[in-house]
Amino acid sequence: MGNNALDKKILSDALARRLPAYYRHVCIMLAEGKQTITSGELAKRIGNTSAQVRQDFFTCGGVENYHPDTLKEWLSGLLGIKKEHHMVVIGAGNLGRAIISFKDFNSDGFFIDAVFDNNLMFDGMQICGIPILNVSSLDEYLAANKVDIVVITTPANVAEEILEKSIKGGVKGVWNFAPVDLRSNDKIEVQNVHLSDSLLTLSFRINEKDFLKNKK
Amino acid sequence: MGNNALDKKILSDALARRLPAYYRHVCIMLAEGKQTITSGELAKRIGNTSAQVRQDFFTCGGVENYHPDTLKEWLSGLLGIKKEHHMVVIGAGNLGRAIISFKDFNSDGFFIDAVFDNNLMFDGMQICGIPILNVSSLDEYLAANKVDIVVITTPANVAEEILEKSIKGGVKGVWNFAPVDLRSNDKIEVQNVHLSDSLLTLSFRINEKDFLKNKK
DNA sequence: ACCAAAATGTGAAAAATGTATCATTTTTGT
DNA sequence: ACAAAAATGATACATTTTTCACATTTTGGT
Numbered sequence: 181m182g183n184n185a186l187d188k189k190i191l192s193d194a195l196a197r198r199l200p201a202y203y204r205h206v207c208i209m210l211a212e213g214k215q216t217i218t219s220g221e222l223a224k225r226i227g228n229t230s231a232q233v234r235q236d237f238f239t240c241g242g243v244e245n246y247h248p249d250t251l252k253e254w255l256s257g258l259l260g261i262k263k264e265h266h267m268v269v270i271g272a273g274n275l276g277r278a279i280i281s282f283k284d285f286n287s288d289g290f291f292i293d294a295v296f297d298n299n300l301m302f303d304g305m306q307i308c309g310i311p312i313l314n315v316s317s318l319d320e321y322l323a324a325n326k327v328d329i330v331v332i333t334t335p336a337n338v339a340e341e342i343l344e345k346s347i348k349g350g351v352k353g354v355w356n357f358a359p360v361d362l363r364s365n366d367k368i369e370v371q372n373v374h375l376s377d378s379l380l381t382l383s384f385r386i387n388e389k390d391f392l393k394n395k396k
Numbered sequence: 397m398g399n400n401a402l403d404k405k406i407l408s409d410a411l412a413r414r415l416p417a418y419y420r421h422v423c424i425m426l427a428e429g430k431q432t433i434t435s436g437e438l439a440k441r442i443g444n445t446s447a448q449v450r451q452d453f454f455t456c457g458g459v460e461n462y463h464p465d466t467l468k469e470w471l472s473g474l475l476g477i478k479k480e481h482h483m484v485v486i487g488a489g490n491l492g493r494a495i496i497s498f499k500d501f502n503s504d505g506f507f508i509d510a511v512f513d514n515n516l517m518f519d520g521m522q523i524c525g526i527p528i529l530n531v532s533s534l535d536e537y538l539a540a541n542k543v544d545i546v547v548i549t550t551p552a553n554v555a556e557e558i559l560e561k562s563i564k565g566g567v568k569g570v571w572n573f574a575p576v577d578l579r580s581n582d583k584i585e586v587q588n589v590h591l592s593d594s595l596l597t598l599s600f601r602i603n604e605k606d607f608l609k610n611k612k
Numbered sequence: 613a614c615c616a617a618a619a620t621g622t623g624a625a626a627a628a629t630g631t632a633t634c635a636t637t638t639t640t641g642t
Numbered sequence: 643a644c645a646a647a648a649a650t651g652a653t654a655c656a657t658t659t660t661t662c663a664c665a666t667t668t669t670g671g672t
Contacts, residue, residue: 390476
């Protein structure tokens with residue numbers, strides 16, 4: 181004890197990106213009724229090596245045993261999903277609605293409490309039972325309600341403004357889908373999701389493959 | 397010439413992930429009417445160092461000059477977005493519709509030609525002018541039409557099957573939003589997008605911050 | 613209960629990635 | 643057109659990340 185990274189420094193992005201995958205597959209294996217999980221089996225599922233899995237777990241402080249329940253519990257603790265997270269979505273467009281209708285993360289304690297939009301047309305309406313409010317009341321709402329995470333699905337030009345409001349409102353994290361790179365700071369954590377980036381990465385890999393093929 | 401990675405080996409994932417960001421910001425700067433771009437300026441925008449930018453460009457074979465047009469052209473070539481890409485979306489749910497309504501990538505030569513769903517209710521309908529077809533006709537469609545990229549927005553249980561059909565149909569890449577890890581192989585390139593993973597990563601970073609705060 | 617086989621935890625080596633340096637080239641101001 | 647300032651390309655260096663190796667522990671079969 182005491183010589184792992186958790187004690188002194190922030191974990192690497194590479195590892196932070198693998199943790200959700202571990203969690204996801206452990207949940208699946210638990211649902212499949214598996215009584216035991218090995219590092220090798222988990223590794224195979226996420227497309228990695230058992231050494232990597234063991235090293236990651238070691239870096240995160242180690243897990244007591246590899247029973248599905250223990251692993252899920254332990255990963256939940258690491259990922260901070262043992263407590264409830266209250267979220268609001270900004271933007272009632274297609275993407276906003278897609279996120280709201282995702283049932284996936286409800287089971288992990290993520291709850292969407294309200295949707296905000298600047299279009300008055302939506303006033304009084306609901307999406308999947310969640311009320312749509314006008315974005316002009318966002319400040320007020322954040323002051324009156326505990327909101328942990330703000331989801332931005334607006335156009336790029338207002339994203340920065342929403343970030344400011346979120347900071348003022350004491351929000352802990354922003355999950356940003358607007359095509360701008362919002363920056364994290366010590367007040368707030370930001371996760372930028374650029375959907376089109378992953379399409380371009382795919383296109384790049386396809387192109388690269390063609391490129392290599394032409395070489396031989 | 398001849399001593400860069402492009403000649404012999406595949407570029408790293410870290411770099412492949414930065415390339416779209418470079419492209420995105422170059423496009424923005426071009427739109428802003430900038431006459432010239434420096435490595436430092438670009439670095440600042442994507443939240444990195446100028447050394448990293450120069451190193452990346454060097455690794456990719458180098459660019460002639462830093463004029464916005466040249467850079468955009470050069471990055472386009474790397475990312476394989478100088479030619480047209482024809483896409484179909486599988487799944488006409490919220491996420492499918494959100495992707496179809498994204499206007500972002502049309503300008504980069506990505507065109508969505510059809511949507512497939514297994515729900516007969518949709519038959520004959522359209523989304524944003526794109527026809528919804530029954531998924532039973534997918535094989536036929538792929539055989540008759542040039543499709544470069546298949547976008548999967550179905551539930552997890554049918555994703556693997558769609559991948560198989562895509563391979564048989566000669567598709568080059570799969571952009572997968574179903575919550576399973578589909579694997580790339582030499583027939584097809586896969587990009588898995590796990591939306592909830594990025595939420596969990598956000599939650600992890602928030603949690604980690606709290607954790608560190610409690611230490612002092 | 614014992615032995616064999618398999619899996620884990622850990623430190624160290626190897627590989628990959630990122631940063632710093634500096635000579636050369638390009639730009640800017642006078 | 644020239645000198646000074648700034649930016650780039652390429653190498654060398656430092657750090658981070660992954661893989662390897664192996665002693666220790668756990669599991670499974672007889």
